[in-house]
Amino acid sequence: MQKSSIYILCFAAGIGIVSVLYFLSLILHIPYIACVLLSLTALTLFCRWTNKLNTEESPANSFLPLLILLTGVIIITNETYYQATKYGAWDAWAIWDLHAHYLTDADNWKNMFLNKEHAHPDYPLALPATLAFLYDPFPGAVHYLISFALHYSIMLCVPVLLLLQTYKRSILLAGIAFFYLLTRDIYLIQGTYYLADTLLALFFMSAFIAVDSCESDNRYIVLCAAMLGCSAWTKNEGIVLSIVFMVFYWRMLFARKNLKYTFIGLSPFLLVLLIFKGFYAPGNDLVTSQHGDALNKIMNGARYKTVWLAFKKSVSNYYYLPACGVALTVLISIVRRKALPKAISVILACCFIYLLVYIVTPLDLEWHLKTSIDRVLYQLIPATLYILVMYFTGGSLIRFRGGFSSIRSFPR
Amino acid sequence: MKAFTVISILLLSIAVSAALHYQKFAHAEDEIDMVDNSLKGARTFIKPNSRLRFSGEEERMELFAWARYLQAPAVLEEQANEDTTLSIKYLNTAKDDTTGHVLWETSDKLYRYKLIVR
Numbered sequence: 001m002q003k004s005s006i007y008i009l010c011f012a013a014g015i016g017i018v019s020v021l022y023f024l025s026l027i028l029h030i031p032y033i034a035c036v037l038l039s040l041t042a043l044t045l046f047c048r049w050t051n052k053l054n055t056e057e058s059p060a061n062s063f064l065p066l067l068i069l070l071t072g073v074i075i076i077t078n079e080t081y082y083q084a085t086k087y088g089a090w091d092a093w094a095i096w097d098l099h100a101h102y103l104t105d106a107d108n109w110k111n112m113f114l115n116k117e118h119a120h121p122d123y124p125l126a127l128p129a130t131l132a133f134l135y136d137p138f139p140g141a142v143h144y145l146i147s148f149a150l151h152y153s154i155m156l157c158v159p160v161l162l163l164l165q166t167y168k169r170s171i172l173l174a175g176i177a178f179f180y181l182l183t184r185d186i187y188l189i190q191g192t193y194y195l196a197d198t199l200l201a202l203f204f205m206s207a208f209i210a211v212d213s214c215e216s217d218n219r220y221i222v223l224c225a226a227m228l229g230c231s232a233w234t235k236n237e238g239i240v241l242s243i244v245f246m247v248f249y250w251r252m253l254f255a256r257k258n259l260k261y262t263f264i265g266l267s268p269f270l271l272v273l274l275i276f277k278g279f280y281a282p283g284n285d286l287v288t289s290q291h292g293d294a295l296n297k298i299m300n301g302a303r304y305k306t307v308w309l310a311f312k313k314s315v316s317n318y319y320y321l322p323a324c325g326v327a328l329t330v331l332i333s334i335v336r337r338k339a340l341p342k343a344i345s346v347i348l349a350c351c352f353i354y355l356l357v358y359i360v361t362p363l364d365l366e367w368h369l370k371t372s373i374d375r376v377l378y379q380l381i382p383a384t385l386y387i388l389v390m391y392f393t394g395g396s397l398i399r400f401r402g403g404f405s406s407i408r409s410f411p412r
Numbered sequence: 413m414k415a416f417t418v419i420s421i422l423l424l425s426i427a428v429s430a431a432l433h434y435q436k437f438a439h440a441e442d443e444i445d446m447v448d449n450s451l452k453g454a455r456t457f458i459k460p461n462s463r464l465r466f467s468g469e470e471e472r473m474e475l476f477a478w479a480r481y482l483q484a485p486a487v488l489e490e491q492a493n494e495d496t497t498l499s500i501k502y503l504n505t506a507k508d509d510t511t512g513h514v515l516w517e518t519s520d521k522l523y524r525y526k527l528i529v530r
Contacts, residue, residue, distance in 0.1 A: 003415035065413055073425045080429055086437045087444050094477040101484035108460045108485035117489055118477065144437065149430045156422060164418065 001213040001220070003055050005164045008157050009223055010047050012206050015154075015199065016230035017042050019129035020272045026109055027275070032136055039133070054217035065167045068175050069160065072182050076156055079188050086144050088151075088194030095120050096127050096196055097147060103132035113280055122281040124273060126234040127196040147194055155191035158202050158382050165209050165386065169393035177385040186318040190378050197379050200238050203231040205383040207245055208343055212390065214252065221253060221261035229269025236284060237376060239273075240353055248346045289362035297360050307358045310369040311351075314377055322381055325388040343387040347380055443522075447475070447500070448482050450520045454498065454527050455483075457515055462486040467499040475500045475523070499526040 018039050025035035087093050098119060102112035113121045134146045159182045166174035181187055191198050210224035228245055231238035246253055253262045282288075297303055315323045326344060333340045340348075354376050361368045441449075458464065466488045468475040479498060480488040488498065497512070500523050516527040 002413075004413060004418035007415060007419055062413070066417070069413065069418065069421060073421055077425050077429050077432075081432045081436070084433060084436075086440065086442045090474070090477065093444065093481040098477075098481045098484060101481065105460055105485040111461065111485045111487050114463070114487045115480065115489065117491065119480070145430060145434055148433045149426060152429050152433075153422075153426050156425060160418070160422060164413070 001055055002164055006050050008161045009206055010050055012202050013226050014043050015130050018133050019126045020268050022129040022133040023125055023272055053219055072178055076182050083188045084192040092194040099128035100131035103128055104135050122284045124233045127199055151194045154199050154202055162386050166389040173389045177389050180321055186378055196235050197375050200234045201379045201382045203227045204241050205386050208383050221258050222265040225262045225265025229266045233269045233273050241350055244349045245346055248342050294360045303359050306365055307355050310373050314373045322384045329391055347384050444478050446520055447478050450518055450525050451482055453518055454516050457527055458486050460485045463494050464488050465492045465494045465497045466490050467497050495530045497528045
Protein backbone atom coordinates (compact mmCIF):
# COMPACT_ATOMS: atom_id res chain seq x y z
CA MET A 1 0.00 0.00 0.00
CA GLN A 2 1.18 3.49 -0.77
CA LYS A 3 1.79 6.13 1.89
CA SER A 4 -0.87 8.39 0.37
CA SER A 5 -3.41 5.57 0.59
CA ILE A 6 -2.45 5.05 4.24
CA TYR A 7 -3.20 8.73 4.92
CA ILE A 8 -6.62 8.38 3.31
CA LEU A 9 -7.32 5.28 5.40
CA CYS A 10 -6.22 7.28 8.47
CA PHE A 11 -8.79 9.92 7.57
CA ALA A 12 -11.48 7.24 7.22
CA ALA A 13 -10.48 5.55 10.48
CA GLY A 14 -10.28 9.01 12.08
CA ILE A 15 -14.00 9.48 11.42
CA GLY A 16 -14.63 6.18 13.18
CA ILE A 17 -12.36 7.01 16.13
CA VAL A 18 -13.75 10.51 16.67
CA SER A 19 -17.35 9.29 16.49
CA VAL A 20 -16.70 6.47 18.96
CA LEU A 21 -15.00 8.80 21.45
CA TYR A 22 -17.66 11.47 21.06
CA PHE A 23 -20.44 8.95 21.66
CA LEU A 24 -18.64 7.51 24.70
CA SER A 25 -18.06 11.03 26.06
CA LEU A 26 -21.82 11.67 25.85
CA ILE A 27 -22.59 8.46 27.72
CA LEU A 28 -19.93 9.03 30.37
CA HIS A 29 -20.62 12.78 30.70
CA ILE A 30 -17.06 13.68 29.70
CA PRO A 31 -16.72 17.38 28.85
CA TYR A 32 -16.28 18.30 25.19
CA ILE A 33 -12.77 19.69 25.67
CA ALA A 34 -11.63 16.41 27.23
CA CYS A 35 -13.20 14.54 24.30
CA VAL A 36 -11.21 16.76 21.89
CA LEU A 37 -7.96 16.03 23.74
CA LEU A 38 -8.72 12.30 23.83
CA SER A 39 -9.55 12.29 20.14
CA LEU A 40 -6.37 14.15 19.20
CA THR A 41 -4.28 11.74 21.30
CA ALA A 42 -5.99 8.70 19.78
CA LEU A 43 -5.62 10.05 16.23
CA THR A 44 -1.94 10.86 16.80
CA LEU A 45 -1.21 7.40 18.18
CA PHE A 46 -3.14 5.77 15.36
CA CYS A 47 -1.30 7.76 12.67
CA ARG A 48 2.07 6.99 14.29
CA TRP A 49 1.17 3.31 14.32
CA THR A 50 0.11 3.31 10.64
CA ASN A 51 3.41 5.00 9.78
CA LYS A 52 5.18 1.88 11.02
CA LEU A 53 3.30 -0.38 8.61
CA ASN A 54 5.18 -1.70 5.61
CA THR A 55 4.41 0.52 2.68
CA GLU A 56 5.62 0.72 -0.86
CA GLU A 57 8.31 3.18 -1.62
CA SER A 58 6.66 6.29 -3.02
CA PRO A 59 7.51 6.49 -6.70
CA ALA A 60 8.37 9.77 -8.34
CA ASN A 61 5.46 11.85 -9.57
CA SER A 62 4.98 10.42 -13.04
CA PHE A 63 3.14 12.64 -15.49
CA LEU A 64 0.16 10.51 -16.55
CA PRO A 65 -1.18 9.40 -13.13
CA LEU A 66 -0.75 12.94 -11.84
CA LEU A 67 -2.61 14.33 -14.85
CA ILE A 68 -5.44 11.83 -14.31
CA LEU A 69 -5.65 12.69 -10.62
CA LEU A 70 -5.64 16.44 -11.24
CA THR A 71 -8.24 16.20 -14.01
CA GLY A 72 -10.48 14.06 -11.83
CA VAL A 73 -10.19 16.37 -8.84
CA ILE A 74 -11.00 19.39 -11.01
CA ILE A 75 -14.06 17.59 -12.40
CA ILE A 76 -15.32 16.75 -8.88
CA THR A 77 -14.69 20.29 -7.62
CA ASN A 78 -16.53 21.77 -10.58
CA GLU A 79 -19.46 19.33 -10.60
CA THR A 80 -19.93 19.57 -6.84
CA TYR A 81 -20.22 23.35 -7.07
CA TYR A 82 -23.25 23.00 -9.37
CA GLN A 83 -24.73 19.89 -7.76
CA ALA A 84 -24.47 20.70 -4.05
CA THR A 85 -27.37 22.21 -2.14
CA LYS A 86 -27.10 23.96 1.20
CA TYR A 87 -28.71 21.30 3.39
CA GLY A 88 -28.74 18.22 1.18
CA ALA A 89 -31.67 15.87 0.63
CA TRP A 90 -34.54 14.59 2.79
CA ASP A 91 -32.53 11.94 4.63
CA ALA A 92 -29.86 14.51 5.52
CA TRP A 93 -32.12 16.80 7.54
CA ALA A 94 -34.66 14.12 8.48
CA ILE A 95 -32.09 11.60 9.74
CA TRP A 96 -28.32 12.13 9.65
CA ASP A 97 -27.96 15.83 10.33
CA LEU A 98 -30.98 15.70 12.64
CA HIS A 99 -29.19 13.11 14.79
CA ALA A 100 -26.07 15.30 14.73
CA HIS A 101 -28.16 18.20 16.06
CA TYR A 102 -29.36 16.07 18.96
CA LEU A 103 -25.86 14.83 19.72
CA THR A 104 -24.51 18.37 20.04
CA ASP A 105 -26.62 18.81 23.18
CA ALA A 106 -24.82 16.86 25.89
CA ASP A 107 -27.79 17.13 28.30
CA ASN A 108 -30.65 16.25 25.98
CA TRP A 109 -29.09 14.08 23.26
CA LYS A 110 -31.18 11.07 24.32
CA ASN A 111 -34.28 12.92 23.12
CA MET A 112 -33.43 11.64 19.64
CA PHE A 113 -34.67 8.20 20.71
CA LEU A 114 -38.11 9.65 21.53
CA ASN A 115 -38.73 10.46 17.87
CA LYS A 116 -40.80 7.62 16.49
CA GLU A 117 -41.94 8.98 13.14
CA HIS A 118 -39.56 9.01 10.16
CA ALA A 119 -36.43 9.72 12.25
CA HIS A 120 -34.88 6.21 12.38
CA PRO A 121 -33.12 6.65 15.74
CA ASP A 122 -31.75 3.10 15.44
CA TYR A 123 -29.29 4.12 12.72
CA PRO A 124 -25.67 3.89 13.93
CA LEU A 125 -23.85 7.10 14.72
CA ALA A 126 -20.50 7.25 12.91
CA LEU A 127 -21.59 10.14 10.71
CA PRO A 128 -23.88 12.04 13.15
CA ALA A 129 -21.36 11.80 16.01
CA THR A 130 -18.53 13.06 13.78
CA LEU A 131 -20.69 15.94 12.59
CA ALA A 132 -21.69 16.74 16.19
CA PHE A 133 -18.02 16.68 17.22
CA LEU A 134 -17.21 19.18 14.46
CA TYR A 135 -20.36 21.31 14.99
CA ASP A 136 -19.98 21.69 18.72
CA PRO A 137 -17.62 24.71 18.95
CA PHE A 138 -19.19 26.57 16.02
CA PRO A 139 -22.41 28.60 15.73
CA GLY A 140 -25.31 26.98 13.88
CA ALA A 141 -24.97 29.40 10.96
CA VAL A 142 -21.82 27.65 9.69
CA HIS A 143 -22.88 24.05 10.30
CA TYR A 144 -23.90 23.67 6.65
CA LEU A 145 -20.33 24.53 5.62
CA ILE A 146 -18.78 22.03 8.05
CA SER A 147 -21.17 19.35 6.83
CA PHE A 148 -20.28 20.13 3.22
CA ALA A 149 -16.51 20.03 3.91
CA LEU A 150 -16.77 16.65 5.63
CA HIS A 151 -18.99 15.10 2.96
CA TYR A 152 -16.91 16.55 0.16
CA SER A 153 -13.73 15.11 1.72
CA ILE A 154 -15.34 11.68 1.94
CA MET A 155 -16.63 11.97 -1.61
CA LEU A 156 -13.18 12.95 -2.86
CA CYS A 157 -11.36 10.16 -1.03
CA VAL A 158 -13.35 7.35 -2.65
CA PRO A 159 -12.21 7.70 -6.30
CA VAL A 160 -8.74 8.96 -5.32
CA LEU A 161 -8.13 5.91 -3.13
CA LEU A 162 -9.37 3.71 -5.97
CA LEU A 163 -6.92 5.35 -8.37
CA LEU A 164 -3.96 5.26 -5.98
CA GLN A 165 -4.38 1.57 -5.28
CA THR A 166 -4.78 0.47 -8.88
CA TYR A 167 -2.85 2.77 -11.23
CA LYS A 168 0.44 0.90 -10.91
CA ARG A 169 -1.23 -2.29 -12.12
CA SER A 170 -2.83 -0.75 -15.17
CA ILE A 171 -3.07 2.97 -15.71
CA LEU A 172 -5.71 2.37 -18.39
CA LEU A 173 -8.09 0.31 -16.22
CA ALA A 174 -7.41 2.46 -13.16
CA GLY A 175 -8.16 5.60 -15.19
CA ILE A 176 -11.36 4.09 -16.61
CA ALA A 177 -12.57 3.07 -13.12
CA PHE A 178 -11.60 6.47 -11.67
CA PHE A 179 -13.36 8.55 -14.33
CA TYR A 180 -16.29 6.14 -14.52
CA LEU A 181 -16.98 6.60 -10.82
CA LEU A 182 -16.53 10.33 -10.56
CA THR A 183 -18.55 11.15 -13.66
CA ARG A 184 -21.58 9.04 -12.65
CA ASP A 185 -24.63 11.11 -11.82
CA ILE A 186 -25.40 8.78 -8.94
CA TYR A 187 -21.98 9.40 -7.36
CA LEU A 188 -22.32 13.18 -7.56
CA ILE A 189 -25.94 13.11 -6.42
CA GLN A 190 -25.37 10.78 -3.48
CA GLY A 191 -22.19 12.61 -2.52
CA THR A 192 -23.96 15.94 -2.34
CA TYR A 193 -27.05 14.59 -0.59
CA TYR A 194 -24.96 14.52 2.63
CA LEU A 195 -26.00 10.99 3.58
CA ALA A 196 -23.98 8.14 5.07
CA ASP A 197 -23.85 5.96 1.94
CA THR A 198 -20.64 7.44 0.51
CA LEU A 199 -18.95 7.03 3.89
CA LEU A 200 -20.06 3.40 4.01
CA ALA A 201 -18.80 2.89 0.45
CA LEU A 202 -15.41 4.31 1.51
CA PHE A 203 -15.15 2.01 4.53
CA PHE A 204 -16.22 -1.06 2.58
CA MET A 205 -13.75 -0.46 -0.25
CA SER A 206 -11.02 0.29 2.32
CA ALA A 207 -11.60 -3.11 3.94
CA PHE A 208 -10.81 -4.83 0.62
CA ILE A 209 -7.75 -2.61 0.11
CA ALA A 210 -6.45 -3.35 3.61
CA VAL A 211 -7.03 -7.09 3.31
CA ASP A 212 -5.13 -7.02 0.04
CA SER A 213 -2.08 -5.53 1.76
CA CYS A 214 -1.88 -8.28 4.38
CA GLU A 215 0.64 -10.17 2.26
CA SER A 216 3.29 -7.55 2.97
CA ASP A 217 2.37 -7.00 6.62
CA ASN A 218 -0.36 -8.84 8.49
CA ARG A 219 -0.85 -5.86 10.80
CA TYR A 220 -3.01 -4.51 7.96
CA ILE A 221 -5.65 -6.82 9.40
CA VAL A 222 -6.09 -4.22 12.15
CA LEU A 223 -6.95 -1.68 9.47
CA CYS A 224 -9.24 -4.12 7.65
CA ALA A 225 -11.09 -5.01 10.88
CA ALA A 226 -11.32 -1.32 11.81
CA MET A 227 -12.85 -0.54 8.41
CA LEU A 228 -15.38 -3.35 8.88
CA GLY A 229 -16.15 -2.03 12.37
CA CYS A 230 -16.57 1.47 10.96
CA SER A 231 -18.94 0.10 8.28
CA ALA A 232 -21.11 -1.47 10.95
CA TRP A 233 -20.96 1.74 13.02
CA THR A 234 -22.09 3.79 9.99
CA LYS A 235 -25.29 2.13 8.79
CA ASN A 236 -27.38 -0.95 9.48
CA GLU A 237 -26.50 -2.12 5.96
CA GLY A 238 -22.87 -1.82 7.06
CA ILE A 239 -23.49 -4.49 9.68
CA VAL A 240 -24.64 -6.82 6.90
CA LEU A 241 -21.65 -5.93 4.68
CA SER A 242 -19.20 -6.52 7.55
CA ILE A 243 -20.71 -9.88 8.48
CA VAL A 244 -20.65 -11.07 4.86
CA PHE A 245 -17.03 -9.91 4.50
CA MET A 246 -16.01 -11.69 7.70
CA VAL A 247 -17.76 -14.89 6.67
CA PHE A 248 -15.84 -15.01 3.38
CA TYR A 249 -12.51 -13.96 4.89
CA TRP A 250 -12.89 -15.77 8.21
CA ARG A 251 -9.81 -17.96 7.69
CA MET A 252 -7.64 -14.89 7.35
CA LEU A 253 -9.31 -12.67 9.93
CA PHE A 254 -9.71 -15.35 12.58
CA ALA A 255 -6.53 -17.36 12.04
CA ARG A 256 -4.76 -17.81 15.38
CA LYS A 257 -1.84 -15.56 14.44
CA ASN A 258 -4.18 -12.81 13.22
CA LEU A 259 -6.88 -12.99 15.85
CA LYS A 260 -5.37 -10.29 18.05
CA TYR A 261 -5.17 -7.89 15.10
CA THR A 262 -8.79 -8.52 14.17
CA PHE A 263 -9.80 -8.03 17.78
CA ILE A 264 -7.84 -4.76 18.12
CA GLY A 265 -9.34 -3.33 14.95
CA LEU A 266 -12.88 -4.47 15.47
CA SER A 267 -13.46 -4.23 19.22
CA PRO A 268 -13.87 -0.43 19.75
CA PHE A 269 -16.53 -0.22 17.05
CA LEU A 270 -18.23 -3.44 18.05
CA LEU A 271 -18.32 -2.29 21.66
CA VAL A 272 -20.00 1.06 20.94
CA LEU A 273 -22.35 -0.57 18.46
CA LEU A 274 -23.43 -3.09 21.11
CA ILE A 275 -23.88 -0.32 23.70
CA PHE A 276 -25.82 1.79 21.21
CA LYS A 277 -28.05 -1.03 19.97
CA GLY A 278 -28.38 -2.72 23.34
CA PHE A 279 -29.10 0.23 25.63
CA TYR A 280 -30.26 3.18 23.57
CA ALA A 281 -31.58 2.51 20.08
CA PRO A 282 -35.10 1.21 19.46
CA GLY A 283 -35.54 -1.82 17.21
CA ASN A 284 -35.10 -1.46 13.49
CA ASP A 285 -38.42 -0.82 11.74
CA LEU A 286 -37.79 -3.50 9.11
CA VAL A 287 -37.46 -6.08 11.90
CA THR A 288 -40.00 -4.86 14.45
CA SER A 289 -42.73 -4.27 11.88
CA GLN A 290 -42.73 -7.88 10.67
CA HIS A 291 -46.13 -9.38 11.45
CA GLY A 292 -45.29 -13.03 11.01
CA ASP A 293 -46.00 -12.92 7.29
CA ALA A 294 -42.38 -13.06 6.19
CA LEU A 295 -42.84 -16.65 5.03
CA ASN A 296 -45.81 -15.65 2.86
CA LYS A 297 -43.70 -12.92 1.30
CA ILE A 298 -40.84 -15.35 0.65
CA MET A 299 -43.29 -17.68 -1.11
CA ASN A 300 -44.81 -14.86 -3.17
CA GLY A 301 -43.36 -15.02 -6.69
CA ALA A 302 -44.71 -11.61 -7.66
CA ARG A 303 -42.48 -9.93 -5.08
CA TYR A 304 -39.39 -11.56 -6.60
CA LYS A 305 -40.41 -10.28 -10.01
CA THR A 306 -40.94 -6.74 -8.68
CA VAL A 307 -37.59 -6.74 -6.89
CA TRP A 308 -35.78 -8.21 -9.87
CA LEU A 309 -37.24 -5.63 -12.26
CA ALA A 310 -36.27 -2.79 -9.92
CA PHE A 311 -32.78 -4.24 -9.56
CA LYS A 312 -32.41 -4.58 -13.33
CA LYS A 313 -33.63 -1.03 -13.87
CA SER A 314 -31.24 0.38 -11.27
CA VAL A 315 -28.29 -1.53 -12.70
CA SER A 316 -29.03 -0.49 -16.28
CA ASN A 317 -29.57 3.13 -15.23
CA TYR A 318 -26.49 3.56 -13.06
CA TYR A 319 -24.23 0.53 -12.73
CA TYR A 320 -24.05 -1.06 -16.16
CA LEU A 321 -20.25 -1.22 -16.44
CA PRO A 322 -19.51 -2.76 -13.01
CA ALA A 323 -22.39 -5.20 -13.52
CA CYS A 324 -20.89 -6.27 -16.87
CA GLY A 325 -17.50 -6.64 -15.15
CA VAL A 326 -18.96 -8.87 -12.44
CA ALA A 327 -20.85 -10.93 -15.05
CA LEU A 328 -17.59 -11.38 -16.98
CA THR A 329 -15.74 -12.65 -13.89
CA VAL A 330 -18.55 -15.14 -13.29
CA LEU A 331 -18.34 -16.25 -16.91
CA ILE A 332 -14.55 -16.62 -16.75
CA SER A 333 -14.87 -18.68 -13.59
CA ILE A 334 -17.41 -20.97 -15.24
CA VAL A 335 -15.30 -21.40 -18.37
CA ARG A 336 -12.14 -22.06 -16.34
CA ARG A 337 -14.07 -24.27 -13.92
CA LYS A 338 -12.67 -22.38 -11.00
CA ALA A 339 -14.32 -20.99 -7.90
CA LEU A 340 -15.60 -17.46 -8.10
CA PRO A 341 -13.14 -14.86 -6.76
CA LYS A 342 -13.75 -14.44 -3.06
CA ALA A 343 -14.13 -10.68 -3.27
CA ILE A 344 -16.65 -10.97 -6.11
CA SER A 345 -18.52 -13.53 -4.02
CA VAL A 346 -18.71 -11.00 -1.18
CA ILE A 347 -20.25 -8.40 -3.50
CA LEU A 348 -22.74 -10.87 -4.95
CA ALA A 349 -23.70 -12.15 -1.49
CA CYS A 350 -24.27 -8.57 -0.31
CA CYS A 351 -26.45 -7.89 -3.36
CA PHE A 352 -28.38 -11.08 -2.72
CA ILE A 353 -29.02 -10.19 0.94
CA TYR A 354 -30.12 -6.68 -0.02
CA LEU A 355 -32.60 -8.14 -2.50
CA LEU A 356 -33.82 -10.62 0.11
CA VAL A 357 -34.49 -7.76 2.54
CA TYR A 358 -36.74 -6.21 -0.11
CA ILE A 359 -38.62 -9.49 -0.47
CA VAL A 360 -39.57 -9.52 3.22
CA THR A 361 -39.83 -5.78 3.78
CA PRO A 362 -42.86 -4.78 5.87
CA LEU A 363 -42.95 -1.44 4.03
CA ASP A 364 -44.75 -0.89 0.75
CA LEU A 365 -42.49 -2.79 -1.65
CA GLU A 366 -42.76 -0.40 -4.60
CA TRP A 367 -42.09 2.61 -2.38
CA HIS A 368 -39.21 0.92 -0.57
CA LEU A 369 -37.54 -0.06 -3.84
CA LYS A 370 -38.10 3.34 -5.40
CA THR A 371 -36.60 5.21 -2.46
CA SER A 372 -33.58 3.06 -1.73
CA ILE A 373 -32.39 0.48 -4.25
CA ASP A 374 -30.17 2.89 -6.22
CA ARG A 375 -28.62 4.08 -2.96
CA VAL A 376 -27.89 0.68 -1.40
CA LEU A 377 -26.34 -0.63 -4.61
CA TYR A 378 -24.24 2.54 -4.75
CA GLN A 379 -22.60 1.50 -1.45
CA LEU A 380 -21.08 -1.51 -3.25
CA ILE A 381 -19.87 0.20 -6.43
CA PRO A 382 -16.46 1.64 -5.36
CA ALA A 383 -15.47 -1.72 -3.84
CA THR A 384 -16.70 -3.53 -6.96
CA LEU A 385 -14.66 -1.28 -9.24
CA TYR A 386 -11.55 -1.81 -7.10
CA ILE A 387 -12.05 -5.59 -7.11
CA LEU A 388 -12.61 -5.67 -10.87
CA VAL A 389 -9.48 -3.66 -11.65
CA MET A 390 -7.45 -5.92 -9.35
CA TYR A 391 -8.97 -9.02 -10.96
CA PHE A 392 -8.45 -7.98 -14.55
CA THR A 393 -4.88 -6.90 -13.87
CA GLY A 394 -4.05 -10.27 -12.29
CA GLY A 395 -4.10 -8.95 -8.77
CA SER A 396 -4.45 -10.80 -5.57
CA LEU A 397 -8.17 -11.26 -5.66
CA ILE A 398 -8.10 -14.13 -8.15
CA ARG A 399 -6.96 -16.41 -5.32
CA PHE A 400 -9.72 -17.51 -3.08
CA ARG A 401 -9.25 -20.73 -1.26
CA GLY A 402 -8.29 -19.53 2.19
CA GLY A 403 -4.93 -18.31 3.40
CA PHE A 404 -3.29 -15.18 2.17
CA SER A 405 -3.66 -14.16 -1.40
CA SER A 406 -0.61 -13.59 -3.48
CA ILE A 407 0.03 -10.16 -4.86
CA ARG A 408 1.93 -10.09 -8.08
CA SER A 409 4.88 -7.77 -8.13
CA PHE A 410 3.99 -4.41 -9.52
CA PRO A 411 5.13 -3.66 -13.03
CA ARG A 412 7.93 -1.12 -12.87
CA MET B 413 2.81 9.54 -6.74
CA LYS B 414 4.37 11.17 -3.72
CA ALA B 415 2.11 11.26 -0.69
CA PHE B 416 2.86 14.96 -0.20
CA THR B 417 1.66 15.76 -3.74
CA VAL B 418 -1.52 13.71 -3.43
CA ILE B 419 -2.49 15.07 -0.01
CA SER B 420 -1.71 18.64 -1.11
CA ILE B 421 -4.00 18.26 -4.13
CA LEU B 422 -6.78 16.84 -1.95
CA LEU B 423 -6.47 19.59 0.67
CA LEU B 424 -6.40 22.29 -1.99
CA SER B 425 -9.51 20.83 -3.61
CA ILE B 426 -11.34 20.71 -0.25
CA ALA B 427 -10.38 24.31 0.51
CA VAL B 428 -11.45 25.56 -2.93
CA SER B 429 -14.73 23.64 -2.81
CA ALA B 430 -15.55 24.88 0.69
CA ALA B 431 -14.79 28.47 -0.35
CA LEU B 432 -17.00 28.15 -3.45
CA HIS B 433 -19.77 26.55 -1.39
CA TYR B 434 -19.58 29.36 1.16
CA GLN B 435 -19.65 31.99 -1.56
CA LYS B 436 -22.68 30.31 -3.15
CA PHE B 437 -24.76 29.84 0.00
CA ALA B 438 -23.59 32.29 2.66
CA HIS B 439 -26.13 34.90 1.67
CA ALA B 440 -28.64 32.67 -0.11
CA GLU B 441 -31.86 31.93 1.76
CA ASP B 442 -33.03 28.35 1.45
CA GLU B 443 -36.61 27.47 2.42
CA ILE B 444 -35.13 25.85 5.56
CA ASP B 445 -33.47 29.18 6.40
CA MET B 446 -36.80 30.94 5.97
CA VAL B 447 -38.56 28.52 8.35
CA ASP B 448 -35.61 28.81 10.75
CA ASN B 449 -35.82 32.60 10.82
CA SER B 450 -39.58 32.48 11.33
CA LEU B 451 -39.29 29.99 14.20
CA LYS B 452 -36.72 32.07 16.09
CA GLY B 453 -39.45 33.71 18.16
CA ALA B 454 -40.81 30.34 19.27
CA ARG B 455 -37.52 29.29 20.82
CA THR B 456 -38.16 31.30 23.98
CA PHE B 457 -41.16 29.00 24.60
CA ILE B 458 -39.67 25.71 23.36
CA LYS B 459 -37.09 24.42 25.85
CA PRO B 460 -34.53 21.78 24.80
CA ASN B 461 -36.43 19.03 26.63
CA SER B 462 -39.89 20.04 25.38
CA ARG B 463 -42.21 17.59 23.68
CA LEU B 464 -44.66 18.97 21.14
CA ARG B 465 -47.24 17.88 18.65
CA PHE B 466 -46.73 19.09 15.12
CA SER B 467 -49.47 20.13 12.75
CA GLY B 468 -48.49 20.91 9.17
CA GLU B 469 -49.69 20.52 5.60
CA GLU B 470 -50.31 17.00 4.34
CA GLU B 471 -48.82 17.65 0.92
CA ARG B 472 -45.78 19.40 2.37
CA MET B 473 -44.19 16.64 4.49
CA GLU B 474 -40.90 18.54 4.57
CA LEU B 475 -42.37 21.06 7.01
CA PHE B 476 -42.48 18.44 9.74
CA ALA B 477 -38.92 17.25 9.07
CA TRP B 478 -37.63 20.82 8.93
CA ALA B 479 -39.40 21.86 12.12
CA ARG B 480 -38.00 18.84 13.96
CA TYR B 481 -34.53 19.48 12.52
CA LEU B 482 -34.62 23.14 13.55
CA GLN B 483 -36.11 22.56 17.02
CA ALA B 484 -33.77 19.70 18.06
CA PRO B 485 -33.15 18.67 20.83
CA ALA B 486 -36.87 19.25 21.49
CA VAL B 487 -39.09 16.38 20.38
CA LEU B 488 -41.76 16.85 17.70
CA GLU B 489 -44.25 14.19 16.68
CA GLU B 490 -47.25 14.42 14.37
CA GLN B 491 -49.23 11.66 16.10
CA ALA B 492 -48.39 12.71 19.66
CA ASN B 493 -50.93 13.66 22.28
CA GLU B 494 -48.96 16.55 23.78
CA ASP B 495 -50.78 19.63 25.06
CA THR B 496 -48.64 22.05 23.05
CA THR B 497 -48.78 22.15 19.25
CA LEU B 498 -46.43 23.77 16.79
CA SER B 499 -48.48 24.54 13.72
CA ILE B 500 -47.06 25.54 10.33
CA LYS B 501 -49.71 26.11 7.66
CA TYR B 502 -49.91 27.79 4.30
CA LEU B 503 -50.94 31.43 4.63
CA ASN B 504 -54.20 30.85 2.78
CA THR B 505 -55.00 27.39 4.14
CA ALA B 506 -58.62 26.50 4.76
CA LYS B 507 -57.72 23.62 7.09
CA ASP B 508 -56.49 25.30 10.27
CA ASP B 509 -57.60 22.55 12.63
CA THR B 510 -55.62 23.69 15.65
CA THR B 511 -57.61 25.12 18.52
CA GLY B 512 -56.55 26.47 21.89
CA HIS B 513 -54.67 29.36 23.37
CA VAL B 514 -52.13 30.83 20.94
CA LEU B 515 -48.86 31.42 22.80
CA TRP B 516 -46.97 32.81 19.87
CA GLU B 517 -47.68 33.51 16.23
CA THR B 518 -45.87 34.82 13.19
CA SER B 519 -45.87 34.48 9.42
CA ASP B 520 -43.57 34.85 6.44
CA LYS B 521 -44.17 34.96 2.71
CA LEU B 522 -45.34 31.31 2.59
CA TYR B 523 -46.45 30.05 5.99
CA ARG B 524 -48.22 30.98 9.21
CA TYR B 525 -46.59 29.69 12.38
CA LYS B 526 -48.40 29.19 15.69
CA LEU B 527 -47.55 27.74 19.05
CA ILE B 528 -50.80 26.64 20.63
CA VAL B 529 -51.59 25.30 24.09
CA ARG B 530 -54.69 23.17 24.48
